[in-house]
Amino acid sequence: MDKIFTFLTNNKNQSILAFDALDVFECSSRNCLENASDFIDKHTNDYRFGFLSYDLKNEIEDLDSQNPDRIGFPKIGFFVPKYVVEWDENGQQTFLKGEADQNSLSFIQEFENQRSILPLNKVELTAGLSKPEYISKIEKLREEIQYGNIYEVTYCQEFYAENSEIAPLPSYFELNRKTKASFSCFLEWKGKYLLSASPERFLKREGNRLISQPIKGTAKRGKTQDEDVQLKTDLLASEKERAENVMIVDLVRNDLSRIAERNSVQVDELFGVYTFETVHQLISTVSATINEKVTILEILKALFPMGSMTGAPKISAMKLIEEHETFKRGLYSGSVGYFSPNGDFDFNVIIRSILYNEKTQNISCPVGGAITLKSSPESEYEECMIKVRALKEVLLTYG
Numbered sequence: 395m396d397k398i399f400t401f402l403t404n405n406k407n408q409s410i411l412a413f414d415a416l417d418v419f420e421c422s423s424r425n426c427l428e429n430a431s432d433f434i435d436k437h438t439n440d441y442r443f444g445f446l447s448y449d450l451k452n453e454i455e456d457l458d459s460q461n462p463d464r465i466g467f468p469k470i471g472f473f474v475p476k477y478v479v480e481w482d483e484n485g486q487q488t489f490l491k492g493e494a495d496q497n498s499l500s501f502i503q504e505f506e507n508q509r510s511i512l513p514l515n516k517v518e519l520t521a522g523l524s525k526p527e528y529i530s531k532i533e534k535l536r537e538e539i540q541y542g543n544i545y546e547v548t549y550c551q552e553f554y555a556e557n558s559e560i561a562p563l564p565s566y567f568e569l570n571r572k573t574k575a576s577f578s579c580f581l582e583w584k585g586k587y588l589l590s591a592s593p594e595r596f597l598k599r600e601g602n603r604l605i606s607q608p609i610k611g612t613a614k615r616g617k618t619q620d621e622d623v624q625l626k627t628d629l630l631a632s633e634k635e636r637a638e639n640v641m642i643v644d645l646v647r648n649d650l651s652r653i654a655e656r657n658s659v660q661v662d663e664l665f666g667v668y669t670f671e672t673v674h675q676l677i678s679t680v681s682a683t684i685n686e687k688v689t690i691l692e693i694l695k696a697l698f699p700m701g702s703m704t705g706a707p708k709i710s711a712m713k714l715i716e717e718h719e720t721f722k723r724g725l726y727s728g729s730v731g732y733f734s735p736n737g738d739f740d741f742n743v744i745i746r747s748i749l750y751n752e753k754t755q756n757i758s759c760p761v762g763g764a765i766t767l768k769s770s771p772e773s774e775y776e777e778c779m780i781k782v783r784a785l786k787e788v789l790l791t792y793g
Contacts, residue, residue, distance in 0.1 A: 396584035398473050400443050400730065401505070401566075402742075405574040407483040412443045412732065413501055414476035414492075419444075420468040420583075427453050430470045431691040437474050439735050441491055444472030445581060445588070446741070448727040451699050455709050463722035464554055464758045465749045467586050477501070511564040517789040519759060519782070522552040522720050525775055531718050532771040538714060539767045546641045547705035547714055549774075550762025552721040553782055557755050560748075560789065562587040569748065569788045574671050577742035579730050587750040588725060591784060593670050594677075594743035596700045596729045597693075601738070604650060604682050604693070605662075608642045608702040609743075610764050611635035611676025614780050615669075626674050630667050634768040639665060639676045642764070645701035645708060646680045652696040654682035672784055690733075700743055703727040705764070725749060726760045748785055759785045 399413035419433035427450055434442055447469045449459045477492035479502060492498055523531065528551055538544055566580040566589040573591035581588040595607040613629040616622030629635055643661060650659050662679040669675075684693070705711025726749060731741030749758045761781040763774050 398583055399475070400579060400581045400732075402577075402579040402730070402732070403570070404576045405570070405578060406576070409481040410490075410732070411479045411502070411505065412441065412473075412475035412477070414497070415473040416476050417474040418471070419473070420471040422468045425453070426450060426469045427694060428691060430472060431689065431694075433472055434690055434733060438737075440474050441478050441732060441735060442472050442474055443732040444470070445583075445725060445730045446470055446694070446698060446728045447725050448699050448703070448723040450694075450728075451712055454695050454698065455712070457709070457712055457716070459716060459722050461716065461719060461722040463724050464552070464756045465586060465724055465751045466754070467583065467725040467749070471583055505563070508563040509567045511561065511567075512791065513561045513564040513568050513788070514792040515560045515565060515789050516792045517555045517558045517560060517757060519553040519555055519757070519786055519789060522554060528775055528778075529771040532765055532769065532774055535714065535718060535765045536767060536769065536771075539765070544710045544714060545706045546638060546764055546766050547711040548703050548762055549715065549765050550719060550723070550727070550760045551778060553759045553761070553785070554721075555757040555789070558757050559755055560750060560757070562589060562750060562752075565589055565748065565788055568791065569784060572671060572784045572787065573746065575746065576670075579742060581730055585752045587752065588730065588744065588747060589750070589788075590730065590742070590744055590747040592742045592745050592747065593668070593675060594702065594745060596731070596741045596743045597697060598740045599738050602683055602686060604654070604684055605679065606646050606650070606681070606697070606700070607677055607679050608639070608646055608700065609675050609677050610639040610642050610702055611665075612763065612777055612780070613674040615672060615674065626667050626669065629674050629676060630665060634766065635676055636665060637768065638764040638766055639678055641706050641766070642701045643678045643680060645706045646697075649697045649701065650680060650682040653684055653688050653692055655685060658683035673780060698729075699727060700729070702764075703743060703745070721758070721760065723760065726758070746781060746785070748789065757789070759789075
């Protein structure tokens with residue numbers, strides 16, 4: 395049986411490993427979202443781990459995706475694990491599902507052994523667009539904004555490698571050491587891999603409350619403490635970065651209102667400045683109360699893909715993304731997460747990630763940012779370089 399497992403960590407007080415699939419669902423054809431919802435409902439009282447690819451948008455809206463796909467993840471995939479293991483901030487291990495038998499302990503030991511292996515990768519990424527080509531794309535998108543067709547669009551470019559081999563799990567642990575991201579995850583799915591240093595939550599459910607935490611606004615880390623503090627101050631004060639953030643907050647509020655109880659949508663935090671190993675980010679928190687009868691299918695149709703990776707208005711932005719990007723996003727801009735037996739769930743946003751197809755030996759590392767009328771093409775390009783830096787370093791550990 396093809397190997398499927400996933401690991402998620404917030405790099406603070408919780409890490410979860412799910413493995414040994416008892417039942418698996420994947421889909422790359424039609425009605426994937428509806429069929430996945432049936433699978434999720436079928437196992438309501440169990441753990442379900444899985445992923446949503448960006449191209450599910452084509453089932454939610456009248457859209458398509460014709461750009462080349464370098465990795466080939468299914469559009470959606472979920473599995474019911476036999477074992478779910480959790481570690482707390484002290485490294486204390488608890489089996490949330492399954493028992494500490496020979497099979498599970500052997501898998502965990504093999505997994506843990508990979509932490510100490512330094513990956514000897516020798517992969518140099520190629521930019522899918524030259525800098526002049528990228529800047530030209532941004533200028534064209536700014537024209538669309540000037541014409542009033544959109545207000546904001548998240549435009550991404552792909553860095554890639556072909557005929558390349560990496561050690562997926564040791565490389566993930568190396569990436570995680572560099573980034574310590576709060577929604578970091580590793581996914582192995584039948585020879586395809588996701589190594590993610592995501593700092594962003596897409597959607598969490600706690601009882602009847604939905605919580606989304608879109609990120610818009612990025613600044614690099616300073617070389618000194620004083621410079622670092624100044625960069626954080628400048629990020630919070632930036633009219634451009636705040637405008638990017640508030641437009642997506644409004645979009646998320648609007649998406650949530652489609653399924654929320656009347657007058658329950660609220661902004662819990664606006665323009666929170668959060669510091670990570672490689673960047674500072676502006677993160678806002680939006681929440682809403684939903685009726686228990688609202689289905690997961692209705693929730694995903696209202697909120698997916700996430701506003702932070704599309705733009706406003708969302709459908710117009712997604713059309714322009716397809717027109718101007720040169721690659722198929724696939725799992726990038728999608729989400730990985732899990733459903734608990736009590737009905738709660740938590741899903742991230744797939745950014746700052748290495749995607750790898752072991753069979754074809756292709757690697758894809760897309761990065762991007764929000765484009766508004768005030769965007770400087772040069773600055774947007776430099777922001778992309780900041781975001782891809784850690785990925786490049788992990789892929790070229792052996793010089």
